[in-house]
Amino acid sequence: MLLLGIDVGTSSIKVSVVESASGHTLASASYPETESEIISLKHGWAEQSPQMWWANVKKAISICNAQHKYHAEDIAAIGIAYQMHGLVVVDKDGECLRNSIIWCDSRAVETGEHAFNQLGEQYALQHLLNSPGNFTASKLAWVKAHEPEIYSRIAKVMLPGDFIALQLTGEVTTSISALSEGVFWDFKENQISEALMKFFDFDKALIPEIKPVFSVHGELKKSIAEQLGLKAGVPVAYKAGDQPNNALSLNVTNPGEVAATAGTSGVIYGVTDQLLSDKASRVNTFAHVNHSAGQPRLGVLLCINGTGSMNRWAKDSLGATMNYTAINEAAQTISPGSEGLRVLPFGNGAERMLNNKIVGAHLQGIDLNVHRNPHIFRAVQEGIAFAFRYGLDILKENGMNPTVIRAGKSNLFLSDVFTQTFVNITGVPVELYDNDGSYGAAVGAGIGAGLFQSAAEAFAHKKPLKLVEPGTANLENEYLDWKSLLEKQL
Template sequence: MLLLGIDIGTSSVKVSIVDAVTQQSVASAQYPDEESPIIALKPGWAEQSPDMWWQQAQQALALCHATGTYNADDIAAIGIAYQMHGLVLVDKQQKVLRNSIIWCDSRAVEIGDKAFDVIGHDKCLSHLLNSPGNFTASKLAWVKENEPKIYAQIDKIMLPGDFITMKLTGDITTSVSALSEGIFFDFKTNQVSKDIVDYFGFDEGLFPVINPVFSPHGYLLASVAEKLKLKAGIPVSYKSGDQPNNALSLNVLNPGEVAATAGTSGVIYGVSDQLAYDKQSRVNTFAHVNYATDEKRLGVLLCINGTGSMYRWAKNSFGANPSYQQMNNEAAKAPVGSDGLRVLPFGNGAERMLNNKQVGAHLHGIDLNLHTQAHLFRAVQEGIACSFRYGLDIMRENGMNPTIIRAGKNNLFLSDLFAQTFVNVTGVPVELYKNDGSVGAALGAGIGAGIFASPEAAFEHMHPVQLIVPTNTESIQAVYQEWKTLLNKQLLNN
């Protein structure tokens, strides 16, 4: 029996076919090979076409089929993971009304800040566990205010994973986890937030049917199945935002367990059983994949927008078309601290952990007679690792004190230099696993379809491939203090 996982990322779509018995991938592919474009019509804006995601999902699945390593008729369930906080709008014919305003778009910051003030800080934090900030609800309010003709045509609002499920099944559903990441969910009343709906003037009919994360969200349409070379009627039995899904893929389900990822954005994600919140909303609390009213499981999420995106920028701007592996090899030639070159990697929109300020990316201390490509590549990795440390300290202020962090051996964690720097600057060991979001989505589908008896049963065969512990930390700690001083100066200027 096989499971299909589809991960709708910002840079690409990845698909994996997983054997439910061994829990291992038998085929995987991503499309496209190069990073997908982000449409920025104005500074701070970020959009993508939902139809592009759908086309990329089809291409990635076709690449998996082309491997010839499995029988597609054996696929029994489909799971979806997706980039969080994006806004997708469709009309009554399920036609997309505009590009998706995606997670790193900053246009709605002022709208969210005003809602925070008017609804009340205490009310928002105690009921929503977050400020409305720059999340999906505020983005929808921006459309209502600035594009009223489009707003008037909306039949349903969705997160990106809801959209892909609609394309597969024709059904539009959502979940408590998805609503919470959009800041639409009231954790005290366990329903769509009346405060948000009333303040912004939303019609509650815009919200889809709410299903559990692990449950059938629809069944593969015959017309779509034929096109995808799959069996009709396969359930889409799981869908989750990429960070809760990344945690699931690492078997991070219980209070105190912590996951990390360093893809386009960087995230530390810890599980709690408390309806807790950061008073400044610098880290955010959402319903985890296994959240239930009688057994609360919350994901406390630290997000850094500019991690992999910062490294990609360095690749495109300063490399002679190098591979990421070549960049990593070059970076290792420079000493710890990059001979004084410091990088603030905050050039991908408003940063929540910096109180929604748009600090921008900065290179400090460039010596034209000293610094080389190797210094730059190392300084970027060190700057990203320092931003993780800065955010982890905020999580520590809020009671999240990990003794070990789990991460997939992919993206920036493929770099031995980055992984060791991350561990040294945070002081927390990291377990690396051969796993990714599309595999996690496939295993989630198995849970939702009842193929696994419990979430824990889906990870019986998962073992770490590497343990990284802190070594020689003094040098990087000194680098971090210099980096933090530079960041604080920059924050004062914003």
């Protein structure tokens, strides 16, 4: 049987078709080829069109089908991964009422901080495991306060993956994992937070039907099946945010296991069975894909907004005629430490690990007689790796002490400079795997459809491509110099 995985990313949509028996990817496709637009009407705002996502999903599936490497009618289940924390609101007819306020949008920070203070630190951290911050619930409250006419017409609130599932099936569902990433879920009471809903004066009818992550969230509509060349009735059997999904795709499901990604944003995501919360809300805790009240599985998430976005800026601004492979090769020609050049990569909105401050991106120590583009390319990747070290130190304060980190060999982990710097400065080996979000979504669909009994069974065939261990280059002094620059900005 074949499984279709859809990954609704910020930059593009990627789809993969996976053979369930072997775990082999038969075909994959991304769309668009250039990065999708982020609409920023004001400083710190970030929106995308859900209709754009849906159009790009259809296009990506069409491109995948056109490779003629499988029979589309053999696809037995569909899974969806998606950019986390986005707000999508629809009316009673399922029509979008506004653009999605996406994960890196900062407009609701003050709204969330006010809610945190009013609900009380003890309640927020013990029950929600997070400050409402600029997460989905706070974004909805912002719409309620600033766009009351739109708010009055909202029938359902959903996350980006829920919207794609709605287009495929006509059904609107959610999960505990999704509600927790929106900071709607009360872990102590194992229900939607009564206190938060009352504080924001939200009607519970706005929340879709709650289903397990691994379950049937609806079946493919006949009209859509005809458009996509698929069979009607195929179940959408899995939906998860991109970071829990990435962890699943790396078989990170048990306490103590840790995954990392370095795409548009950078994330370290560790699994625990404890209801952990950071007093300063610099890291966040959400229900993992296999969480249940009887067997807690929580994902502790450290997010850095400005990782791949910083690398993209360097490429577009200084290496417009170069691809990322050429950028990485140029960075390798420069010695570790970038001859004193330092980069703070925080130019993509408010950074949670920096207490929701908008620090901005900075290049420090430029010597006009020494530094050229390759120095900047390397300094950018080193600065991103230093940001991961800063974040890992926060995770260690919260009881996460990984002995190995698993990551997909993609995005920044395609760069030897970044990967080796990451390993050297954190002191933690990295296992690199051949996987991505759409692969994880496909296999998640297989679990949800009952083709696999567990994640361990689904990913039993997956072996690391490479183990990267700490090398001889010691960048501790360079990191401390970088950290001092950051602290001055803070």
